[in-house]
Amino acid sequence: MSGTPESDAPQSAAPETRDPLGAFVPGGRFEVGPSGLGPLAGLTFAAKDIFDVAGTVTGCGNPDWARSHAPAAEHAAAVAALLQAGATLVGKTVSDELAYSLNGQNFHYGTPANSNAPGRIPGGSSSGSASAVAGGLCDAALGSDTGGSIRVPASYCGLYGLRPTHGRVDISGVMPLAPSFDTVGWFARDAETLGRVGAVLLGEDGPQPPFERLLLPEDAWALATPAARAALEPWxxxxxxxxxxxxxxxxxxxxxxxxxxxxxxxxxxxxxxxxVHGDWIDETRPHFGPEIAERFQWVWSLGEEEIASATAARADFSERLQGLLAPGTLLLLPTAPSIAPRLDADPEALRQHRGNVLSLTSIAGLSGLPQVNLPVATLDGCPLGLSLIGPAGSDGALLAFAERFVTLPG
Incomplete structure (x- = not known):
């Protein structure tokens, strides 16, 4: 974690304290000025409330977590890096409880608005970050992606978003969920801003050949609805x-x-x-919303043998997929099966939709490969994302390719 000068502490007298979208945690609109001069001068960003910001409690979407943890002593590494590059932090955004959901509906703090698909969920768990960027409250926002928490909100809210190669971005100072999957990601409304942030957080790629081979996973495309496939087909x-x-x-x-x-x-x-969280849950007995409580009950039902079997199978999957995605190769797939579900969607329908979403997002999750969402299509007036997965370590090249691709003449 990076050290934090006293002058970087949050300033309560922020110039803009309104939160019309419900994107920020209670009391989460504050300002931390840049700690250096750099390529992000003039850019504003928000941070999901699982990122440490010195002098504030990292709440992780749950009041009992906030109550049982002291204020952070230092900024998370990603927050510190953006501040050092000249960006200004404008607050902390709502997360699903302990970042363990893809819906973005927090039982305690509400559901951040999806400005580009009113009446529909923003996606989670980086819901507030996606909401704030889509609604123009900041230029970019940090989130995390374990099972799809950057990629899914990016698709639902019409944003560019990157889940980087696992381990590529320093994740210190960020609440862990499942460490072998956890990544730091971010959102932006345009590919150029996504790339500017990436240049700071990713560093330099190693030598990368041009992307000249495209793979089409037919079983991934089959998970998309017919209407979604039709909307993405021109792209x-x-x-x-x-x-x-x-x-x-x-x-x-x-x-x-x-x-x-x-x-x-x-x-x-x-x-x-x-x-990671078993001891804290046993000691604290936190109050979770119904969806998250059910999910943690399921976690406690898992047997060690099935976990070990899944872990062994993962090694084979990762080796095979990384072999398929040789340098210069892209995997093209829908980011999500369709547009964001409605806020009042039937819980069972949401459960089924989540299973299809995770079937898509587990490809990059299990293999640790980088994936970028491109907000290129719409369906019924709502955003619909297209994804590119690249070889391990090709994050910078993937962002540069995405920017060139979306700005080419039609």
Missing amino acids: RLRLEQRVGKAAPLVVGEPGGGLEAWMWRFRQIQGGEIRA
Whole structure:
């Protein structure tokens, strides 16, 4: 974690204290000025409330967590890096409880508004960060992505968002959920800003060949609704014109498909969550909202053998996918099966939708590969994202390619 000069402490007299979108945690609109001069001068950003900000309590979406933890002594490394690069922090945003959901509906603090799809969920768990950027309350925002918490809100809210190669961005000072999946990601309304932030947080890629090979996972596309596939089809064709005809393949587990990999992801994730947070939950007995309480009950039901089996299978999946995504190769897939569900969606329908979402997001999650969401399509007036997964360590090249691709003439 990075040291924090006293002058970097949050200033309560922020020039803008309103929060019309419910994107910020209670009392979370404050300002921390830049600690250096750099390429992000003039840029404003927010941080999901699992990132430490010196002098404030990191609440992690749950009042009992906030009550049982002291204010942070230092900024999280990613926060400190952006401040050092000249950006200004404008507050801390709502997270799903302990970052363990993809919906963005916090039982205690409410649901941040989705400005680009009114009446629909923003996606989570980086819900407030996505809401704040989509609603113009800041230029960029930090979030985390364990099971899809950057990629899914980016698709639902019409934003650019990156889940980097696992381990590429310093995650110190960020609440862990499932460490072998946890990554620091971020949102922006345009690809150029996403890339500017990336240049600070990612550092330099190693040598990267141009992207000249495209893979089309047919089982991933089959999870999208017919209407979503139709809306994304022109962009698939446009990408093929840019890179070359896509080679079809199947990435799911033989006999079980992507759903089997989704369950393996959930089992490994659940085991890690139990190891990280079990003692705190046993000691504190926190009050969770119904959805999150049910999820933690499931975590405690997992057997060690099924976790071990899923972990062993993951190694084979990662090796195979990383072998497929050789340097210069891109995997093209829908970010989510469709647009954001409605706020009043039936809970069972939401559960089924979440399973399909996780079947898509577990591809990059299990393999640790970088994935960028491109907000290129709409359906029924709502955003719909297209994703590119690149080889490990190609994050900078992936962002540069995405920016060039979306700005090419139609």
